[in-house]
Amino acid sequence: xxxxxxxxxxxxxxxxxxxxxxxxxxxxxxxxxxxxxxxxxxxxxxxxxxxxxxxxxxxxxxxxxxxxxxxxxxxxxxxxxxxxxxxxxxxxxxxxxxxxxxxxxxxxxxxx
Amino acid sequence: xxxxxxxxxxxxxxxxxxxxxxxxxxxxxxxxxxxxxxxxxxxxxxxxxxxxxxxxxxxxxxxxxxxxxxxxxxxxxxxxxxxxxxxxxxxxxxxxxxxxxxxxxxxxxxxx
Numbered sequence: 471x472x473x474x475x476x477x478x479x480x481x482x483x484x485x486x487x488x489x490x491x492x493x494x495x496x497x498x499x500x501x502x503x504x505x506x507x508x509x510x511x512x513x514x515x516x517x518x519x520x521x522x523x524x525x526x527x528x529x530x531x532x533x534x535x536x537x538x539x540x541x542x543x544x545x546x547x548x549x550x551x552x553x554x555x556x557x558x559x560x561x562x563x564x565x566x567x568x569x570x571x572x573x574x575x576x577x578x579x580x581x582x
Numbered sequence: 583x584x585x586x587x588x589x590x591x592x593x594x595x596x597x598x599x600x601x602x603x604x605x606x607x608x609x610x611x612x613x614x615x616x617x618x619x620x621x622x623x624x625x626x627x628x629x630x631x632x633x634x635x636x637x638x639x640x641x642x643x644x645x646x647x648x649x650x651x652x653x654x655x656x657x658x659x660x661x662x663x664x665x666x667x668x669x670x671x672x673x674x675x676x677x678x679x680x681x682x683x684x685x686x687x688x689x690x691x692x693x694x
Binding site for chain 2: 474503505510511512513515518525526528529561563569570571572573574575576
Protein backbone atom coordinates (compact mmCIF):
# COMPACT_ATOMS: atom_id res chain seq x y z
CA UNK A 471 0.00 0.00 0.00
CA UNK A 472 0.89 3.64 -0.24
CA UNK A 473 0.64 4.33 3.45
CA UNK A 474 1.64 2.66 6.67
CA UNK A 475 -1.45 0.94 8.09
CA UNK A 476 -1.66 0.37 11.82
CA UNK A 477 -4.36 -1.65 13.56
CA UNK A 478 -6.19 -1.35 15.79
CA UNK A 479 -6.55 2.40 16.26
CA UNK A 480 -7.46 1.93 19.91
CA UNK A 481 -6.79 -0.97 22.27
CA UNK A 482 -7.91 -1.25 25.87
CA UNK A 483 -6.41 -3.86 28.14
CA UNK A 484 -6.62 -4.70 31.80
CA UNK A 485 -3.35 -4.74 33.66
CA UNK A 486 -1.66 -8.10 33.13
CA UNK A 487 -3.38 -8.83 29.83
CA UNK A 488 -1.59 -9.25 26.52
CA UNK A 489 -1.67 -6.56 23.81
CA UNK A 490 -0.81 -7.10 20.17
CA UNK A 491 -0.43 -4.28 17.67
CA UNK A 492 -0.08 -4.62 13.92
CA UNK A 493 1.63 -2.62 11.20
CA UNK A 494 1.60 -3.03 7.43
CA UNK A 495 4.52 -1.03 6.00
CA UNK A 496 4.53 0.70 2.63
CA UNK A 497 5.14 -1.83 -0.13
CA UNK A 498 8.78 -1.87 -1.14
CA UNK A 499 10.07 -0.34 2.07
CA UNK A 500 12.81 -2.46 3.64
CA UNK A 501 12.89 -0.86 7.08
CA UNK A 502 10.22 -0.89 9.77
CA UNK A 503 10.43 1.06 13.02
CA UNK A 504 8.36 1.10 16.21
CA UNK A 505 8.18 4.17 18.45
CA UNK A 506 6.33 4.72 21.70
CA UNK A 507 4.87 8.12 22.53
CA UNK A 508 4.20 8.14 26.26
CA UNK A 509 3.97 11.76 27.26
CA UNK A 510 2.29 13.92 24.71
CA UNK A 511 5.33 14.77 22.68
CA UNK A 512 8.12 12.37 23.57
CA UNK A 513 8.96 9.67 21.02
CA UNK A 514 10.88 6.71 22.34
CA UNK A 515 12.52 4.36 19.82
CA UNK A 516 11.73 0.71 20.49
CA UNK A 517 12.95 -1.49 17.64
CA UNK A 518 13.72 -1.52 13.93
CA UNK A 519 13.72 -4.23 11.29
CA UNK A 520 15.46 -4.60 7.96
CA UNK A 521 13.05 -6.85 6.11
CA UNK A 522 12.34 -9.66 8.59
CA UNK A 523 15.56 -9.24 10.53
CA UNK A 524 15.90 -7.27 13.74
CA UNK A 525 18.11 -4.27 12.92
CA UNK A 526 18.21 -2.44 16.23
CA UNK A 527 16.39 -3.50 19.38
CA UNK A 528 18.20 -1.27 21.86
CA UNK A 529 14.98 0.48 22.88
CA UNK A 530 12.94 -2.62 23.63
CA UNK A 531 12.12 -3.40 27.26
CA UNK A 532 13.67 -6.83 27.55
CA UNK A 533 11.11 -8.74 29.49
CA UNK A 534 7.61 -8.12 28.21
CA UNK A 535 7.96 -6.64 24.73
CA UNK A 536 8.54 -8.59 21.54
CA UNK A 537 8.19 -7.79 17.86
CA UNK A 538 8.24 -9.59 14.53
CA UNK A 539 8.23 -8.80 10.83
CA UNK A 540 7.56 -11.99 8.91
CA UNK A 541 7.32 -12.26 5.12
CA UNK A 542 3.82 -11.72 3.69
CA UNK A 543 2.39 -10.73 7.08
CA UNK A 544 1.90 -7.45 8.91
CA UNK A 545 4.63 -6.64 11.42
CA UNK A 546 3.55 -6.98 15.04
CA UNK A 547 4.46 -5.60 18.44
CA UNK A 548 3.34 -7.68 21.40
CA UNK A 549 3.31 -6.74 25.05
CA UNK A 550 2.89 -9.57 27.51
CA UNK A 551 1.38 -8.78 30.91
CA UNK A 552 0.72 -5.12 30.25
CA UNK A 553 1.36 -2.55 32.94
CA UNK A 554 -0.22 0.85 33.52
CA UNK A 555 3.01 2.51 32.33
CA UNK A 556 2.62 0.85 28.90
CA UNK A 557 -0.29 3.18 28.15
CA UNK A 558 0.89 5.19 25.17
CA UNK A 559 0.49 5.73 21.46
CA UNK A 560 2.59 3.25 19.50
CA UNK A 561 3.71 4.41 16.08
CA UNK A 562 5.02 2.24 13.31
CA UNK A 563 7.06 3.73 10.47
CA UNK A 564 8.65 2.37 7.33
CA UNK A 565 11.32 3.63 4.95
CA UNK A 566 13.23 2.65 1.82
CA UNK A 567 16.50 3.53 3.49
CA UNK A 568 17.03 4.35 7.12
CA UNK A 569 16.22 8.03 6.82
CA UNK A 570 12.93 9.80 5.99
CA UNK A 571 10.46 7.62 7.82
CA UNK A 572 6.80 7.40 6.86
CA UNK A 573 4.60 6.97 9.91
CA UNK A 574 1.28 5.29 10.46
CA UNK A 575 -1.43 7.01 12.47
CA UNK A 576 -0.63 5.03 15.59
CA UNK A 577 -2.36 2.67 18.03
CA UNK A 578 -3.56 4.18 21.28
CA UNK A 579 -3.04 1.57 23.99
CA UNK A 580 -4.83 2.15 27.28
CA UNK A 581 -4.01 -0.15 30.17
CA UNK A 582 -6.56 0.01 32.98
CA UNK B 583 20.52 12.29 27.63
CA UNK B 584 18.40 14.42 25.32
CA UNK B 585 20.55 14.81 22.20
CA UNK B 586 17.93 16.82 20.32
CA UNK B 587 16.15 19.57 22.22
CA UNK B 588 13.27 21.86 21.46
CA UNK B 589 13.09 24.31 24.30
CA UNK B 590 9.88 26.07 23.28
CA UNK B 591 6.84 23.88 23.95
CA UNK B 592 4.55 26.26 22.09
CA UNK B 593 4.47 29.21 19.72
CA UNK B 594 1.60 31.44 18.61
CA UNK B 595 1.84 33.44 15.39
CA UNK B 596 -0.54 35.58 13.35
CA UNK B 597 -1.55 34.35 9.92
CA UNK B 598 0.73 35.77 7.23
CA UNK B 599 3.64 36.33 9.61
CA UNK B 600 6.80 34.28 9.94
CA UNK B 601 6.96 31.28 12.28
CA UNK B 602 10.41 30.35 13.60
CA UNK B 603 10.81 27.03 15.35
CA UNK B 604 14.10 26.23 17.02
CA UNK B 605 16.04 23.09 17.75
CA UNK B 606 19.37 22.51 19.51
CA UNK B 607 21.48 19.39 19.45
CA UNK B 608 24.46 18.09 21.35
CA UNK B 609 25.97 15.51 19.00
CA UNK B 610 28.25 17.11 16.42
CA UNK B 611 28.38 13.81 14.49
CA UNK B 612 24.79 14.05 13.20
CA UNK B 613 24.86 13.79 9.37
CA UNK B 614 21.52 15.42 8.68
CA UNK B 615 18.43 16.73 10.36
CA UNK B 616 14.75 16.40 9.61
CA UNK B 617 11.61 18.27 10.54
CA UNK B 618 8.33 16.45 10.97
CA UNK B 619 4.86 17.89 11.40
CA UNK B 620 2.17 16.17 13.43
CA UNK B 621 -1.56 16.78 13.58
CA UNK B 622 -3.64 15.35 16.47
CA UNK B 623 -4.53 11.67 16.07
CA UNK B 624 -2.17 11.31 13.11
CA UNK B 625 1.38 10.12 12.71
CA UNK B 626 4.21 12.57 12.05
CA UNK B 627 4.74 13.51 8.40
CA UNK B 628 8.07 14.46 6.90
CA UNK B 629 8.40 18.14 6.12
CA UNK B 630 11.96 19.06 5.18
CA UNK B 631 15.52 17.94 5.84
CA UNK B 632 19.01 19.39 5.72
CA UNK B 633 22.39 17.77 5.34
CA UNK B 634 25.10 18.75 7.81
CA UNK B 635 27.23 20.00 4.90
CA UNK B 636 24.67 22.69 4.08
CA UNK B 637 23.51 25.69 6.04
CA UNK B 638 20.16 26.24 4.34
CA UNK B 639 17.50 24.25 2.56
CA UNK B 640 14.33 25.72 1.14
CA UNK B 641 11.09 24.12 0.00
CA UNK B 642 8.28 26.51 -0.81
CA UNK B 643 7.21 28.31 2.36
CA UNK B 644 9.54 26.22 4.50
CA UNK B 645 13.23 26.93 5.04
CA UNK B 646 15.55 25.19 7.43
CA UNK B 647 18.75 26.86 8.61
CA UNK B 648 21.64 25.02 10.20
CA UNK B 649 24.29 26.67 12.38
CA UNK B 650 26.83 23.97 13.14
CA UNK B 651 29.05 26.08 15.34
CA UNK B 652 26.08 26.79 17.60
CA UNK B 653 24.61 23.28 17.15
CA UNK B 654 21.34 24.90 16.31
CA UNK B 655 18.78 24.60 13.56
CA UNK B 656 15.63 26.48 12.88
CA UNK B 657 12.57 26.05 10.70
CA UNK B 658 11.08 29.15 9.13
CA UNK B 659 7.55 29.16 7.75
CA UNK B 660 6.67 32.17 5.64
CA UNK B 661 3.87 33.14 5.35
CA UNK B 662 2.27 31.15 8.14
CA UNK B 663 -1.20 29.75 7.46
CA UNK B 664 -3.83 28.39 9.87
CA UNK B 665 -3.32 24.92 8.36
CA UNK B 666 0.25 25.02 9.63
CA UNK B 667 -1.06 24.70 13.19
CA UNK B 668 0.47 21.44 14.40
CA UNK B 669 3.27 20.05 16.53
CA UNK B 670 6.67 20.29 14.86
CA UNK B 671 9.46 17.88 15.72
CA UNK B 672 13.09 18.10 14.76
CA UNK B 673 14.95 14.82 14.50
CA UNK B 674 18.39 13.48 13.72
CA UNK B 675 19.75 9.99 13.05
CA UNK B 676 21.92 8.71 15.87
CA UNK B 677 23.45 5.64 17.36
CA UNK B 678 25.09 2.79 15.51
CA UNK B 679 22.04 2.16 13.32
CA UNK B 680 21.08 5.80 12.68
CA UNK B 681 17.71 5.50 14.37
CA UNK B 682 15.86 8.81 14.42
CA UNK B 683 16.11 10.72 17.68
CA UNK B 684 13.28 13.21 18.13
CA UNK B 685 13.04 16.45 20.00
CA UNK B 686 10.07 16.99 22.30
CA UNK B 687 8.18 19.10 19.79
CA UNK B 688 6.83 22.62 19.53
CA UNK B 689 3.11 23.27 19.23
CA UNK B 690 2.56 25.98 16.62
CA UNK B 691 -0.75 27.84 16.64
CA UNK B 692 -1.36 30.13 13.68
CA UNK B 693 -4.10 32.61 14.51
CA UNK B 694 -6.37 33.74 11.64
